[in-house]
Structures are given as C-alpha cells and as structure tokens.
Amino acid sequence: MRVLKFGGTSVGNPQRIAEVGRLISDSTPKIVVLSAMSGTTNDLVTYSEYLYKKDHSGAKVFLESMRQKYYRVSEELFATEELRKQGREMIDTHFDNLDEFNRDMFTQHEEKTVLAKGELISTALMVYHLQELGIASVLLPALNFMRIDKDQEPDNYYIRENLNREIALHPGSTLFITQGFICRNAFGEIDNLKRGGSDYTASIIGAAIDADEIQIWTDIDGFHNNDPRYVKNTARIDDLSFNEAAELAYFGAKILHPTSVRPAQDKNIPVRLKNTMDPDSPGTLITSRVTGSGIKAVAAKDGIVAIRIKSDRMLLAFGFLRKVFEIFESHRTSIDMIATSEVSVSMTIDQVDRLSEIVSDLENYGTVEVIHDQTIICVVGDMIGESRGMAVQALEALRHIPVRMISYGSSNNNISLLIKTSDKIDALNSLSNHLFQAR
Ligand code: ASP
Ligand code: MG
Numbered sequence: 001m002r003v004l005k006f007g008g009t010s011v012g013n014p015q016r017i018a019e020v021g022r023l024i025s026d027s028t029p030k031i032v033v034l035s036a037m038s039g040t041t042n043d044l045v046t047y048s049e050y051l052y053k054k055d056h057s058g059a060k061v062f063l064e065s066m067r068q069k070y071y072r073v074s075e076e077l078f079a080t081e082e083l084r085k086q087g088r089e090m091i092d093t094h095f096d097n098l099d100e101f102n103r104d105m106f107t108q109h110e111e112k113t114v115l116a117k118g119e120l121i122s123t124a125l126m127v128y129h130l131q132e133l134g135i136a137s138v139l140l141p142a143l144n145f146m147r148i149d150k151d152q153e154p155d156n157y158y159i160r161e162n163l164n165r166e167i168a169l170h171p172g173s174t175l176f177i178t179q180g181f182i183c184r185n186a187f188g189e190i191d192n193l194k195r196g197g198s199d200y201t202a203s204i205i206g207a208a209i210d211a212d213e214i215q216i217w218t219d220i221d222g223f224h225n226n227d228p229r230y231v232k233n234t235a236r237i238d239d240l241s242f243n244e245a246a247e248l249a250y251f252g253a254k255i256l257h258p259t260s261v262r263p264a265q266d267k268n269i270p271v272r273l274k275n276t277m278d279p280d281s282p283g284t285l286i287t288s289r290v291t292g293s294g295i296k297a298v299a300a301k302d303g304i305v306a307i308r309i310k311s312d313r314m315l316l317a318f319g320f321l322r323k324v325f326e327i328f329e330s331h332r333t334s335i336d337m338i339a340t341s342e343v344s345v346s347m348t349i350d351q352v353d354r355l356s357e358i359v360s361d362l363e364n365y366g367t368v369e370v371i372h373d374q375t376i377i378c379v380v381g382d383m384i385g386e387s388r389g390m391a392v393q394a395l396e397a398l399r400h401i402p403v404r405m406i407s408y409g410s411s412n413n414n415i416s417l418l419i420k421t422s423d424k425i426d427a428l429n430s431l432s433n434h435l436f437q438a439r
Contacts, residue, residue, distance in 0.1 A: 002030045004215045005180060005202035008038035010276040011122050014076035017129060023217075023279055025135050029174040031205055034126060035181065035198040036118020037073070040066075044115050047098065051106035051114075059102045067095040070121065077125060083132045090124050113190045116143075119179035119198070127177055137175040140166050146183035146201065148191060154200075154263070155186075160208040167209070178205070199257035203271070207263040214264055214271045216256055221275035222284030223248055223255060225297045226432045230425045235436070237284050237297055244296060244380050245271070245286040247414045251378035252299035261286070295390060296381040298431045300424050303350055304336070304374040306404060307359070310344040311366025320365070321345065327361040337376060337407045337416050346405055348376065348418060374404065375424045379415040379431070391415055397434035401427050 004024060011017050011034055024032050035041075043066055050059035074087035094117050101110050123139060130137045145162035147155040167176065180198025185191035193200045199216055206214035223245070224234040240248070242265040250258040255273060264271045264286075271286040309324060324345060328335055331354035335347045344366075349355075355370070362368045379394045391408050394415055405418035419427055 003206040005033040008035040012038040031176040033202045040118035116182040140178040142179040150186040199260035203260035203263040207267045221281045222273040239291040241290045251301045306371040308346045308369045375421040377417045
C-alpha cells in the first residue's frame with residue numbers, strides 16, 4: 001500500500017480537485033491524505049481571531065463569504081444536481097457548526113475544532129467527486145485513529161491499532177481518503193499536528209501501515225539545489241538521503257514539512273516528492289541510501305533571531321550551558337544554531353513568541369544581545385566522502401558577505417551560516433555560481 005499526500009494548492013480549486021481525482025483513480029492500493037483547500041486554514045485562523053476579539057458581526061460576514069466560496073466550489077466541481085445538493089448540505093453542516101462558535105467566549109480548545117474544518121471539507125468534496133465519477137473510495141476519518149499523547153507526540157501504538165482496524169472494516173477496498181493535519185489529543189479532544197502538518201500525517205500513516213512508499217504531492221517537482229524563487233537555473237535533486245532531506249526540509253522552501261522525515265526514516269520507507277503539475281516527472285526520491293558526495297543543495301531560512309549571551313561566569317564553569325538551555329526549554333523554544341567561545345554563547349531561534357521572557361531569564365546569567373532579521377544559509381550534502389575543501393568552497397562563495405555565525409561538523413550533512421536577511425539573495429546566487437554552475 002502507498003500513501004499519497006496532496007497539499008492545499010493541489011486541491012486548491014475544482015479543476016485541481018478533479019486532477020487529483022484522476023491521479024488517484026488507478027487500481028494501486030493507497031491511502032490519500034488531503035490538506036485543506038489552499039487559504040482555508042488561514043481563513044479559519046482569521047475567523048478565530050474575530051471570535052477571540054468578540055467581533056461577532058465581523059465574524060459573521062467573514063464566515064458567510066467563506067461559505068459562498070465553498071458553494072461555488074461545489075457548483076463547479078459536481079456535474080449533477082444530486083451531488084451539488086449533497087455538497088451544499090455538507091458545506092452547510094460544517095459552516096452552521098462554525099457559526100455556533102460565534103456566541104460568547106471562544107477558547108483555544110474550540111479553535112482546534114474550527115481549524116479542523118478545512119480538511120474535513122476537502123476530503124468530503126473528494127469522496128463525493130469520486131462517487132460522481134463512479135470510483136469507489138472509503139473515507140477514513142482521521143479523528144478515529146490519529147492521536148497525539150500528552151507530550152504532543154504521535155501515539156504510534158494507538159494510531160497503528162486503530163488505523164489498521166479501520167482499514168480492515170473495508171476488505172477489498174483499494175482507495176482510502178483521509179484528512180491531513182487533524183488528530184485527537186491525549187484527552188480525546190480535537191487537536192492538530194501544527195500548521196503544515198499534513199505531510200507529518202502522511203508519514204505517520206506510512207509508518208503505521210508499513211507502506212511501500214510515501215508520496216508528497218505539491219506543485220514543484222521536488223527539492224531543487226537552490227531556491228528557485230531567488231536563483232535562476234536551479235536543478236532538481238533526484239536522490240537524497242533521509243538525513244540530507246531532513247536538513248533541507250527544515251531550512252528549505254516549504255516543500256516537505258521537517259517533522260515528516262523521521263517516521264519514514266524509522267521504518268525505512270522511501271519518500272517521493274511529486275509534482276501535481278507534472279505527474280510524470282520522477283521528482284525527488286528520499287531513501288536511506290547516500291548517493292553522490294559533496295555539496296548537493298543550498299537553502300535559506302528567514303525569520304531567524306540570534307541571541308548572544310556573554311558572561312565571565314562561563315569561564316571554566318561547568319553547568320553553564322545547561323542553565324542556558326533550560327531557559328529555552330522552559331519556554332518551549334528550540335534552538336537551531338549554536339556557537340560558543342570561552343565567555344559567550346550565540347544561539348539562534350525561529351520562534352519568537354517567548355523572546356522577551358527568554359531574554360529576561362538569560363539576563364540573570366550575563367549580558368544579552370538580540371539580533372533580528374537574520375537568515376540561516378544551509379549547505380547540504382554528503383560531506384564525509386569529500387572531506388577536503390567543502391567549508392572553504394562555501395565560505396569562498398560568501399567572501400563578500402558578512403557571516404555572523406558558522407556551524408560545521410555537527411553532522412556530515414550540513415554547514416549552516418548565519419547572515420543578514422538583506423544579504424540572502426546575493427548569498428544564494430553566489431553559492432549557486434560557485435558550487436553548481438561550474439559542474
Ligand atoms: N491545512 C493545514 C495548514 O494549512 C495543514 C497542511 O496543509 O499541511 O497548515
Ligand atoms: Mg505543506
């Protein structure tokens with residue numbers, strides 16, 4: 001069995017939904033994981049913001065315009081009056097329910113239920129569409145099997161047992177449709193795997209059913225060796241190892257959600273990145289195999305904040321780093337890059353909602369400096385095979401650009417460099433010219 005995940009743009013309008021319908025209608029057994037139609041989860045976040053602000057009339061107007069959009073999707077997607085009616089009723093059920101939250105107090109718990117609607121609607125639309133085409137499919141409700149534990153980690157045992165039980169209820173079926181992103185938490189309440197989490201759903205499901213392959217379908221043909229938004233003449237990467245893919249997923253353009261590598265890697269299930277716009281292109285294949293050596297790709301991640309703490313107490317002291325790390329842990333903020341000297345530590349974070357609390361806690365241990373608008377440039381590849389000259393090549397390409405931090409050697413797959421965001425495009429192009437064009 002395969003798992004195929006289609007993202008928001010792949011189901012972003014009636015034509016695209018129909019296109020996905022065509023792609024999944026062959027007889028290969030598969031579970032299809034769908035995101036919400038593009039824009040919907042953002043819209044549901046906006047609707048929630050109205051509700052938090054108790055702007056009841058604003059919420060109403062906004063929700064009704066969303067409802068109208070979905071009516072139009074249903075009109076266009078379905079050919080028969082029967083299915084249009086069915087689609088309209090399904091849409092009304094969800095939107096009437098969304099409207100019920102527009103009353104008194106709005107809670108975070110209720111917001112989770114609101115955010116779940118996009119995937120519930122997109123999967124229902126797909127199942128109805130297939131029904132209209134006479135293609136048999138089974139809707140597997142993610143809320144019946146997808147679950148996170150009290151640490152927000154997937155409850156793999158529960159998922160495996162319940163998913164396989166759900167599948168076994170439909171002997172002979174080869175086409176299953178389910179929702180990405182949404183799940184239940186340890187208390188059985190509706191929750192989610194965080195924004196962009198549908199890829200993670202696909203990978204968790206792949207691991208739970210020991211899938212032959214997990215395919216992530218987007219609108220780009222896999223990972224490129226540089227960011228096509230900023231650099232011309234980028235090339236697709238055909239093969240990547242799980243470790244290389246994990247680095248690129250974290251740093252690179254939003255092609256693959258970084259959390260989704262691990263479940264596949266643990267079970268050694270190949271992950272293939274495919275393009276809905278060009279289904280025949282082989283895309284990028286991610287396996288445990290390391291192919292080729294040297295630098296394979298460059299990616300950049302914006303929105304980075306660097307924090308530097310300088311303290312004489314660090315000198316020859318043990319336990320200092322632990323105290324620093326504990327502060328980040330207590331604010332549930334993960335550190336990406338780190339560099340140390342005898343009297344200072346520099347770290348980067350990309351999640352800044354607790355920045356001021358972190359800084360004030362750190363100030364108990366030394367002088368703290370915060371630097372905004374930074375970008376991590378990540379150079380990825382297999383760097384054992386060709387151990388000489390790699391860092392030099394990357395630095396040589398960036399000789400005209402101020403580099404604030406460097407992280408090299410912690411894995412064989414990555415060199416990370418911290419620069420100002422305003423230098424990013426220059427840096428990516430220069431790396432492209434130095435590393436890839438001459439080959
Ligand atoms: N619909 C969710 C989001 O927009 C999950 C996903 O698409 O991966 O974040
Ligand atoms: Mg995504």
